[in-house]
Structures are given as C-alpha cells and as structure tokens.
Amino acid sequence: MDEIKVSICVAYYNRSEYVKECIQSLLDQDYDSFEIIVVNDGSKDPLTGQYLDELDDRRLKIIHQENKGFVSAIRAAIEASSGKYIAIQGAGDISLPSRIRRQASVLDENPQVGIVSCLFENVVFGGENDGLRKRRGYNNGKISSSDFLNGSNPLGHGEVMFRRNIYNKVGGYRPYFKFSQDLDLWLLMIDHCEVEIIQEILYERRMFMKDGVSTDASKQFLQKYLAEFARQCYLDRQQYGKDLVEQYGIHGGLFRLRSTALSNFIATKIINALLVDDFKKLEMNLRFAKNEPITLKLLIAFTLVFIFKFKLGRNLGTHFINKYKSK
Numbered sequence: 001m002d003e004i005k006v007s008i009c010v011a012y013y014n015r016s017e018y019v020k021e022c023i024q025s026l027l028d029q030d031y032d033s034f035e036i037i038v039v040n041d042g043s044k045d046p047l048t049g050q051y052l053d054e055l056d057d058r059r060l061k062i063i064h065q066e067n068k069g070f071v072s073a074i075r076a077a078i079e080a081s082s083g084k085y086i087a088i089q090g091a092g093d094i095s096l097p098s099r100i101r102r103q104a105s106v107l108d109e110n111p112q113v114g115i116v117s118c119l120f121e122n123v124v125f126g127g128e129n130d131g132l133r134k135r136r137g138y139n140n141g142k143i144s145s146s147d148f149l150n151g152s153n154p155l156g157h158g159e160v161m162f163r164r165n166i167y168n169k170v171g172g173y174r175p176y177f178k179f180s181q182d183l184d185l186w187l188l189m190i191d192h193c194e195v196e197i198i199q200e201i202l203y204e205r206r207m208f209m210k211d212g213v214s215t216d217a218s219k220q221f222l223q224k225y226l227a228e229f230a231r232q233c234y235l236d237r238q239q240y241g242k243d244l245v246e247q248y249g250i251h252g253g254l255f256r257l258r259s260t261a262l263s264n265f266i267a268t269k270i271i272n273a274l275l276v277d278d279f280k281k282l283e284m285n286l287r288f289a290k291n292e293p294i295t296l297k298l299l300i301a302f303t304l305v306f307i308f309k310f311k312l313g314r315n316l317g318t319h320f321i322n323k324y325k326s327k
Contacts, residue, residue: 005033006104006161007083010091011073012040015208016047018092020055025094027057031101034087036060037077042067071173071181078164078172086167090158092125092206099202103161106196114193115143115162115186117155120203135201143195148187149231155195157182159203166192176245176252177230179223184230217269217281221288228259263292267301274308275318 008026012019026036036059040049044067052062063080065073078086085107087100099118106116117138124132138154140147147154160182170188177184186195233243233252244252266289273282286305289298308314 003033004035004081004083006031006035006085006087006100007078007081007164008034008036008087008089008100009074009077009081010036010038010089011070011077012038012043012048012052012091013067013070013073014043014045014048015092016043016045016051018206019048019051022089022092022094023052023055023060025096026089026100027059028097029095029100030097031104034059034100035081035083037063037081039063039065039073039077039080041065041069041073069178071175071178075173075175078167084164085161086164087161088158090205092208093158094204094206095159096202096204099159100161102198102200102202106198107161107163110194110196112194113196114166114189115155115160115195116198117160117195118198118202119200120156120159120205121201123204123206125206125208136205138197139199141197141199143197145187145190145234148183148190149234153180153183153186153227154197155182155186156203156205158205162189163193174245176250177226179219180226180230183227184233187230187234190234221269224262224265225256228261229253229256232257232259258291258293260293260295263289263295264297266292267295267297270298270301271304274304 010023010026023036023038026034036057038052038060040052040062042065043049049064055062061080063076065076074088085104087103089095103116103118106113120136122134122136124130136156138147140154143154166189167185169192170185173181173185174188229252233245236243244255246252248255266285269285270282270289273279273285282305289301292298307316
C-alpha cells in the first residue's frame with residue numbers, strides 16, 4: 001500500500017447490526033489515500049467481531065481486544081494507524097462519500113487549521129422517535145476556545161478529522177475522561193491550531209436509544225460533570241500552566257470548582273423527577289444540588305419541590321412546568 005494520508009479510526013462495541021453499513025460507508029469514500037483501523041473493544045455480541053472479520057479489503061485493519069472502554073479503544077486504533085491526518089468515525093454512524101476528501105482538502109490547504117468538522121444529521125434509532133432526523137451543526141465555520149467554553153460542544157466527535165502531530169503534542173485522549181473525552185481533547189489542541197467546520201452535511205450521527213448516553217441518566221450526569229471539568233482544566237492551564245488532572249491524576253476531580261451550568265442541569269433533573277414521581281431520583285438530584293451554587297433555575301426547582309408537597313400546589317406546579325416547557 002502506498003503512503004497513507006488519512007487514518008480513519010473506529011472504536012466498536014456491539015451494534016453488530018450496523019457494522020457492515022458503517023464500515024462500507026468508509027470504504028465507499030471518493031478519496032484514495034486512506035486506511036481504516038477498527039478496534040473491537042471486547043464486544044459481548046459475538047456477531048460484531050464476526051461481521052468485522054468478514055469484511056475483506058486491503059485498506060481495512062481489524063483489532064480485537066478485551067473490553068477496556070472507548071478511550072482505550074480509540075487510542076489503540078490511533079496508535080496502530082500511520083496517517084498524517086486522523087479521522088474519527090462513530091460506531092454505527094455513516095460518513096457520506098465525500099467526507100474524507102473534503103476534510104483532508106481543508107487540512108491540505110490551510111496549515112493553520114488542525115481540527116476540521118462538518119455539519120451532520122442526528123438520526124434517532126429506536127424509541128418513540130425512531131427515524132427522526134434533525135440537522136445539527138454550528139453555523140460559524142471558524143471556532144475559538146470560547147465556543148467550547150460556553151454552551152454545548154460545537155463538534156459532534158464522530159465527524160471530526162485532525163492532525164496527528166498536534167494530537168501527539170498534547171498527549172491525545174486522556175483516560176481520565178470516560179465521557180466528554182472529545183471536548184477535553186479539543187481544549188488541549190485549541191491553543192495549537194485553528195478549528196474549522198465545513199458548512200455542508202457530510203455525516204450521519206446515529207443516536208441509539210438502547211445503549212446511548214442520551215437514554216442513561218447516570219451516564220448523562222457523568223458526561224455533564226466531566227464536560228464542565230474539562231472546561232475548568234482548560235482555564236486552569238491558561239492561568240497556572242497545568243491542570244488538576246496533570247497535577248493529581250485520577251484524584252484531580254476532588255478539586256473541581258462549583259458550576260452554575262451544573263446547577264441549571266440539576267434543576268432540570270429535579271423538575272423532571274417531580275413530574276414522574278420518581279422520588280429516588282429527586283432525592284439524589286437534591287443531594288447533588290447542595291454542592292453547586294444557587295441559580296434562578298435552581299431556586300425555581302426548590303420552590304416546586306416545596307409546593308408539590310400539597311395537592312393544590314402540585315396541580316399549579318404541573319401547570320406551570322408544562323406551560324414553561326411549551327414555550
């Protein structure tokens with residue numbers, strides 16, 4: 001095989017029914033210089049490994065390992081690759097035929113750009129919204145650190161391509177971040193390069209209701225907490241030259257600062273628990289709320305908890321919540 005420019009790296013765990021379609025979308029790219037490295041991260045579904053091994057293409061390399069989690073698997077894929085550029089592909093997702101060519105072209109023509117993304121569609125698989133499609137993307141093509149620090153992450157992860165030399169320079173994905181590992185990586189890289197989003201849909205990100213983060217409340221909590229901690233780590237590096245993970249490793253989170261973003265996130269969880277009479281979740285969320293600063297949204301949540309103790313208050317509170325959510 002000639003020298004490879006782009007290494008497409010995939011970490012796979014189960015989702016056997018989508019293996020062939022996902023990988024075929026990469027093999028069908030209208031670009032010549034690429035390889036595909038897939039790490040099967042100890043899938044419990046034996047068909048996942050079987051279907052991967054049945055794929056026969058010189059551009060494709062399959063690695064089987066014991067289950068160690070996404071970060072370990074994607075790091076292993078990158079370590080086994082050789083390309084100048086690294087493209088990430090979400091397991092079960094679809095890359096449109098021109099994705100790799102268009103992103104590699106941006107990096108070829110713009111040496112200051114180190115991370116390139118694109119617009120994409122979120123597609124729901126399973127649940128009551130099965131088949132629902134929603135365009136997702138950032139209308140601003142040029143991204144700065146403030147875009148990562150405020151609001152939601154402007155990149156989806158699976159659709160991103162970046163330069164290997166910058167990835168190596170910052171040390172790559174950090175095992176500390178079980179979730180939000182992509183946000184942490186972008187914040188490690190952002191001071192070494194520019195970020196660009198191609199204003200064209202080149203990727204289909206599938207949201208699997210049976211095993212995705214969006215359907216698991218405990219995963220949602222951890223993801224949100226780690227996202228806020230990744231942002232704190234970036235600000236600490238700016239101010240002190242080193243972050244808490246670098247200083248204290250797995251114990252760094254003990255020194256996390258309180259966050260208004262988490263206050264508002266927990267407030268939403270409190271209100272949702274009230275509506276469905278889930279008192280265990282309510283108690284858990286109230287406990288977490290004690291560790292965060294008071295915000296207007298959290299005050300409203302606390303007030304609703306109080307008035308829901310009374311029948312009339314419950315009726316008024318439910319009406320208020322439904323009216324607020326409908327706006």
